Amino acid sequence: MQTPIIEATGIVKDYGTFRALHSVSLDVGTGEFVALVGPSGCGKTSLLKIVAGFEAPTEGSLRIAGADMAGVPAAGRPTRMVFQKLALFPHKTVRDNIGFPLKLAGVPAREADERIRAMLALMHLDPAYLGRYPAQLSGGEQQRVALARALVSRPSVLLLDEPMSALDAKLKKSLQAELKNLHRNLGTSFVLVTHDLEEAMMLADRICVMRAGNVLQVGTPSEIYYSPVDAFVAGFIGDTNLFPVSIARQADGSTAFRSPAIEAADPTVPGDRVAPRVAGGSALLMVRPEAMRFVTAGAPAPFATLSGVVEEFFIKGASILYRVRVEGHAVPVVMDLSGTPNLPAQVGDAVTVGFDRADCFILQE
Secondary structure, eight states: OOOOOEEEEEEEETTTTTTEEEEEEEEEEOOEEEEESSSSTHHHHHHHHHHHSSEEEEEEEEETTTTTOOOOOOGSSSEEOTTTTOOOOOTTTHHHHHHHHHHHHOOHHHHHHHHHHHHHHTTTGGGGGGGGGGSOOOOOHHHHHHHHHHTTOOEEEEEEESTTTTHHHHHHHHHHHHHHHHHHHHHOEEEEEEEEEHHHHHSSSEEEEEEEEEEEEEEOOHHHHHHHHSHHHHHHSSSSEEEEEEEETTTTTTTTEEEEEEEHHHOEEOOGGBOOOOOOOEEEEEOOGGEEEOOOOOHHHOOEEEEEEEEEEEEESEEEEEEEEEEEEEOOEEEEOOOOSSSOOOOOEEEEEEEEGGEEEEEEE
């Protein structure tokens, strides 16, 4: 990570007797894109509001660009925020909405006009829109105007509170691509709160997973997805298969496992495929759905196999989702295979499925 622009240390936030944040610490690098994810009520929006200056922490410290933010109001911070409901002024034109922060800052009219037009071009909006009002714009156009208003004052940090949650799927995909490109070109630090896990994986350099006011794990999308710290993170970031296993550490640093559902000639995994908290005894072996495959005659044998019956399948176009009921496992095994016009199995078929050693990861139970 680059030099931190945001340094949140031991942040506690109480609302009366309810503690929303429990000693949360998080750094955001200069020019970094960080996504905060977690279930509703986990504290991610509270943390964003504290960074923005709309809430004060009960305990802990916050530094932005090296300066202590204690007592500094929102308007005095090098941050700007795009809200879920955008909060555009309905009685002001696009020009006046974008230029409002510049007006407050006393920027000369000529310079303000140049910066407004530059932001309009950056957001791929026609100059003819300058005289329109928010009600005359589509949802995607309103979104761009809100982003332009937040960025026109050139903040060091842009805070985004689920700004695309109300958009339809196709428009959201388009704006996500534009937001990623915008971040890359501007070099501004972005902090995004989102319930859309795919959005977090697509956009963020790092993801912070929260639960009940605590930070569970901070890492790259790849680290969060393939090497989660526990079963909650594994299940929250995408679908996954979790097999109860008994494990024992080996002298060479690898881990051996036993499971009534899994057959393996050499049931050991290397030490780097085991979460740090796992010591021994009961654990969970994680395999992502896209790592599972049907075992066919003549194909290379996988590391481990499971026998079962196809319970259901769902054609999603680019992929096919299979649910296989496996003996000795309480819930169906989920498989996500590449789409094909020739289905590899039908409901009721007896099948063998497998996965490779590099595609499993052992977590604490």
